[in-house]
Structures are given as C-alpha cells and as structure tokens.
Ligand SMILES: Cc1cc2nc3c(=O)[nH]c(=O)nc-3n(C[C@H](O)[C@H](O)[C@H](O)COP(=O)(O)OP(=O)(O)OC[C@H]3O[C@@H](n4cnc5c(N)ncnc54)[C@H](O)[C@@H]3O)c2cc1C
C-alpha cells in the first residue's frame with residue numbers, strides 16, 4: 001500500500017493550495033478529486049459566474065453606447081457562444097491545475113475518496129473516472145477539503161427547479177426566470193439573466209435582500225433591483241412548483257403565482273460530507289459541518305484537518321486558500337504568517353456590484369459609539385446615457401478612536417475599490433488618515449477620502465439599552 005505524509009480529499013480552492021505548499025516544503029503529498037480539478041470556484045462558481053457577469057455587462061454597455069455617439073446596429077446575444085467560450089476557458093484552467101499539481105510532485109488520484117480509518121483512505125470510481133479500480137492508501141495526516149453542494153428547498157415540485165450547478169450549462173437562456181433566495185447567488189444570477197435579456201422574478205423571505213450585509217446597503221440594493229429590470233417579491237415564501245405545458249408555475253404562500261420558464265433555487269449550500277466515512281475516522285461534525293477555527297483548522301482527531309466550505313468558518317475562495325496555505329506551512333515549514341480573517345472583504349457581483357469590508361453599522365453599534373459617513377451619487381458614466389441608479393458609499397467609524405471599522409459600497413467597480421480599502425480597514429487606519437489622502441479624480445472611489453461631513457452619530461447600543 002502506498003504511504004504519504006499528507007493526503008488531501010478534494011482538489012478545490014483550499015485542497016490544491018494546501019497540497020502544493022506542503023509538497024513544496026518536502027512532504028510526500030497525494031490529492032484525490034472526484035468531479036473537477038480546481039473545485040467549485042473554477043468549474044461551477046467564481047470563474048464561470050464572473051465570465052457571465054461580464055457577458056451581461058456588455059449588453060448594458062452596448063445599450064448605453066449611442067449616448068456616447070456610437071451608431072449601434074440591433075444586436076442579439078447568443079447563449080451557446082457564451083457557454084462554449086466559457087467551457088473552453090474552464091477546460092484550460094483544469095489543465096493548468098493538473099499540471100501545476102504534477103509539477104509540484106504531488107500524486108493525483110481521480111476518484112471518490114473516503115475514510116477507512118484515521119490513517120487509511122479508500123479511493124473508488126467516480127463520475128470523473130468510472131472505470132478506476134478501488135485502491136487504499138495510508139497517510140500520516142489527512143486534510144478534508146470536499147467543499148459544498150447547492151441545497152434544494154423541500155417543497156412539492158422541487159425536482160423541476162435548477163440550482164447554480166445547472167445554470168452554467170442550460171441548453172438555452174430561459175426567457176423568464178424565477179429565482180428563489182436573495183443571497184450571493186440569487187442576486188448575482190438575477191443580474192446575469194436580466195442583463196442578458198430574461199424577465200427575472202426574485203423571491204425572498206426577508207424584507208430586504210442580502211441578509212447579513214449592512215442594512216443601508218441592503219435598502220439601497222432593494223431600490224436598485226427594479227431599476228435593473230428585476231421584479232422583486234420580498235417577504236414571500238415559495239410553496240410549490242407545478243409543471244405546465246409551456247413552463248412552470250411557482251406558487252407563493254398567500255396565493256400569488258409566478259409563471260416562468262425556469263425556477264432557480266439559490267437557497268444556500270451544504271458541505272459534501274455524505275459518504276466520506278468521517279465516523280470511521282472518529283471526526284466529529286456539528287449541524288452538517290466540521291467545526292474548526294480558520295486560524296487552526298484542526299478537527300477533534302489529532303492527524304485530521306478540515307478547510308474551506310466543509311467547515312463552519314467562511315465559505316469563500318480566498319479564505320479556503322488562506323486556510324489551506326496556513327495549515328501546510330504550520331505542518332511543514334512554520335513561518336509565523338497570519339491572515340486577518342476578521343476583515344475578509346466580500347463582494348456580490350451584481351450588475352451594480354456590492355462590496356464590503358469590516359463591520360456593518362449594526363454589528364459595530366453593539367460595541368462602539370459610531371460616526372457614520374455616507375455618500376450617494378449618480379456615477380459619471382451614467383450621466384450621458386441617463387441610466388438610472390445611484391452609487392452608495394458608507395464608512396463606519398469608531399467615534400472614540402476614529403478607527404474606520406467598516407467600508408461598504410454599492411455601485412460600479414465596488415469590488416475593485418473595496419479590495420484596496422480592505423488594507424486600510426485591516427491595518428486599522430483612522431478617518432483622519434482617510435481625510436489626509438488625496439483623491440484620484442474623477443473616480444467614484446475618491447468619495448471615500450472626501451466625505452468630510454458626518455451623516456450621523458450613533459451612541460453605543462449597549463449604552464442606550466442600559
Ligand atoms: C455559483 C457560485 C459562485 C461563487 N462565487 C464566488 C466568488 O465570486 N468569490 C468567492 O470568493 N467565492 C465564490 N464562491 C464560493 C467558492 O466557490 C467556495 O467557497 C470555494 O470553492 C470553496 O473551496 P473548497 O476548497 O472548500 O471547496 P471546493 O472548491 O468546492 O472543492 C472541493 C472539491 O472536492 C471534491 N470532492 C468532494 N468530495 C470528494 C471526495 N469524497 N473525494 C474526492 N473529491 C471530492 C469536489 O468535487 C470539489 O472539486 C462561489 C460559489 C458558487 C457556488
């Protein structure tokens with residue numbers, strides 16, 4: 001039986017980085033993948049999603065171009081061309097992942113991996129390699145990095161709905177799409193389908209989209225959604241889906257019905273732990289996840305670790321990568337490196353994107369008295385075209401220390417802008433530091449260093465509750 005220092009289950013964002021850094025530091029490493037090299041982000045997540053966001057953006061740019069003097073002939077979008085071009089790019093990236101892992105001297109196993117015991121892994125056939133024989137290998141340490149999978153609501157007719165995995169390979173673009181859920185995926189795909197010309201209905205159970213984001217940003221997004229051609233159905237719960245000869249009927253509690261060609265459930269993800277044999281290795285789970293901390297991704301079994309979406313920490317690619325990198329270095333080449341997981345920036349790649357770093361006003365007000373600075377304006381790009389929808393920027397500042405605790409934005413280029421500001425929030429710069437910074441004109445980003453007048457002061461919630 002082959003023996004390794006480290007065996008990684010899952011070649012996604014976290015697993016690939018962990019394997020590569022461990023191998024570079026002298027460990028004998030193996031990795032197993034059952035579906036697609038590079039994992040969710042590369043194959044069914046960040047990368048194909050962003051390519052489709054670009055496709056939708058082009059439509060809006062073409063529509064606005066005549067206001068800038070372009071004589072635009074009638075244009076049409078071809079879904080097949082987009083999907084085929086996107087698939088070629090993904091295949092290219094798959095190849096890069098495989099050759100990068102091989103070059104690092106890592107043994108690659110194509111198949112479905114599961115625990116036999118805390119030091120033995122069995123790899124069996126999978127969709128990616130149906131004819132592979134079952135083999136067993138031994139490893140001193142094992143990293144569980146199997147990622148997650150979309151969740152379907154348990155309602156009658158759920159089998160008629162698609163999830164994000166399907167959305168990347170539809171044979172044709174649906175003319176009408178009803179999306180359930182207003183988290184990252186619901187909002188992003190609402191922007192994609194509306195931008196490509198579909199009639200989009202967005203159904204969500206809360207009063208505002210994007211639960212967990214700053215309340216004012218959520219309100220601003222709720223105002224923008226209809227301006228981007230999306231019909232919103234807040235505070236509504238789906239009841240059942242019926243198949244008709246010419247599409248589907250999505251019934252909502254309370255009696256309303258949405259007629260559509262496609263029901264898309266964007267209702268969260270759950271870790272891929274079924275069939276992993278975690279019990280045979282003695283690994284404890286809680287609510288379907290493996291509990292760890294991002295800084296120290298140890299499970300309750302001393303030689304077994306867990307990173308990425310399978311854990312109860314963050315569910316983003318850069319955090320999965322950082323967790324994998326940190327773990328490999330801790331095990332094979334301690335460097336004392338740390339990452340500021342607490343100030344992980346987040347973006348929702350809507351057609352007017354949302355990006356954020358640090359605390360929301362609601363989170364910060366629990367601990368601090370606050371000075372809030374906001375700005376709302378029509379981006380210059382939209383002036384000639386008359387396109388509707390304002391950008392919104394917000395700084396959440398600790399009133400005592402003047403440290404900027406959070407920066408939030410919705411509007412063009414927000415993710416690119418907030419990535420830069422994430423350094424300022426991570427290094428705990430003050431509002432005075434922002435004010436000392438000269439703006440870069442004319443940009444939307446300069447508003448972050450020119451907001452001189454406080455919008456409001458908020459006393460600490462814990463004080464006002466006394
Ligand atoms: C539509 C969508 C868009 C997204 N967009 C973004 C974005 O813009 N930015 C961002 O930061 N994050 C985004 N994410 C989230 C991001 O993709 C995940 O957080 C990230 O991929 C998690 O990495 P991971 O290593 O934990 O798992 P994954 O990347 O999912 O990799 C796990 C791998 O393990 C394999 N596997 C599972 N079980 C086994 C087994 N038993 N044996 C062998 N192999 C196995 C799987 O096939 C998979 O390839 C998006 C997700 C989705 C679904």
Ligand SMILES: NC(=O)c1ccc[n+]([C@@H]2O[C@H](COP(=O)([O-])OP(=O)(O)OC[C@H]3O[C@@H](n4cnc5c(N)ncnc54)[C@H](O)[C@@H]3O)[C@@H](O)[C@H]2O)c1
Pocket residue numbers: 153180181182183184185186188204205206210211237238266267268269314315316346347348349
């Ligand atoms: N840009 C990015 O970074 C990005 C993009 C896509 C996905 N992701 C990652 O993938 C994860 C999954 O994305 P997601 O959008 O599916 O999940 P999410 O948790 O962001 O949103 C889930 C949505 O489904 C709704 N929902 C859940 N259960 C429901 C029920 N029983 N009835 C009605 N509505 C219900 C929620 O209210 C919410 O609106 C994200 O949390 C994120 O970590 C990140």
